[in-house]
Amino acid sequence: MPTPFTHLLTAQQVLSAEADQPTPPILTQHTGAFLLGSVVADAHGIAGLSREDTHFYAYDKPMEAAPWRVMLRRNPTLHDPRDDAARAFVAGYVLHLSMDEWFSRELLRPYFGMGQWGDRYSRFYMLHILLSWMDERDQVLLESAFNHTLSVVTVDDWLPFLPADALIAWRDLMWRQLKPGGVSETLAIMAPRVSKQPDDLRATLDDADHMRRDLWANVPPPDLARIEAAMNAYAVEQMHIYLAGQSAGQGS
Numbered sequence: 001m002p003t004p005f006t007h008l009l010t011a012q013q014v015l016s017a018e019a020d021q022p023t024p025p026i027l028t029q030h031t032g033a034f035l036l037g038s039v040v041a042d043a044h045g046i047a048g049l050s051r052e053d054t055h056f057y058a059y060d061k062p063m064e065a066a067p068w069r070v071m072l073r074r075n076p077t078l079h080d081p082r083d084d085a086a087r088a089f090v091a092g093y094v095l096h097l098s099m100d101e102w103f104s105r106e107l108l109r110p111y112f113g114m115g116q117w118g119d120r121y122s123r124f125y126m127l128h129i130l131l132s133w134m135d136e137r138d139q140v141l142l143e144s145a146f147n148h149t150l151s152v153v154t155v156d157d158w159l160p161f162l163p164a165d166a167l168i169a170w171r172d173l174m175w176r177q178l179k180p181g182g183v184s185e186t187l188a189i190m191a192p193r194v195s196k197q198p199d200d201l202r203a204t205l206d207d208a209d210h211m212r213r214d215l216w217a218n219v220p221p222p223d224l225a226r227i228e229a230a231m232n233a234y235a236v237e238q239m240h241i242y243l244a245g246q247s248a249g250q251g252s
Contacts, residue, residue, distance in 0.1 A: 003138075005142065005186070007095075008039055010232050011035050014095070016143070021240055026091070027091065031149045032153025033088045036089060036150060037089035040170045047163060057104075059108075066101060068094040068242065074161075078160075098237075098239065099231055101234075102235065106227050107224070107227045117218045128201070130219060132201055132205060133205060133215075135184070136186075139178075144180075151174070155167045
């Protein structure tokens with residue numbers, strides 16, 4: 001659910017040992033694969049797939065288990081990837097799915113899906129404003145050296161459900177935005193989802209009164225900070241569980 005820049009920042013923090021647990025050596029040895037894994041679940045559109053095909057849960061159904069465990073259950077070859085680069089890539093994918101799981105359960109559903117403020121469209125629109133705000137906040141924190149490592153990673157057939165050409169296309173889309181002189185395409189991607197133009201989203205983001213009245217009054221910044229901290233801790237924990245091979249593929 002968070003944008004790729006937010007996912008990528010969390011993955012970079014893992015590599016920078018800013019998370020509570022030390023960075024597993026396999027991730028420092030295969031940094032590019034790990035970083036690509038942390039963002040590529042959102043490449044479903046490029047591959048002509050649905051979001052559920054790459055995220056292993058749907059917004060309108062209860063989660064049967066942690067999505068990464070569902071992924072492994074449906075794709076048992078991911079329990080034992082063929083090499084360390086593939087394993088680092090899947091670890092990034094587990095990180096992504098775990099972030100989305102927490103965000104959906106702890107923020108999306110209670111604050112937006114079940115929220116009693118505004119109408120349904122207003123909440124949907126402000127959700128995308130929140131995601132765009134987080135995206136802009138996090139993009140400026142990304143480290144250029146890691147961005148470059150992502151851009152040059154050699155991609156293999158790492159997933160049975162998402163072809164290598166989609167992984168390459170997503171890698172290149174990320175780099176197009178993150179390279180020196182690159183321009184974020186987030187608002188252009190978000191706007192059609194809420195039947196708006198990018199300039200409409202830009203105007204809302206730049207309107208402090210609008211943001212305070214329609215977003216922060218309903219999603220207080222302390223709540224967001226608490227949920228994000230817990231989200232990142234949970235996602236890193238799940239990634240370590242995957243790498244340790246502890247109960248992989250079982251329901252939570």
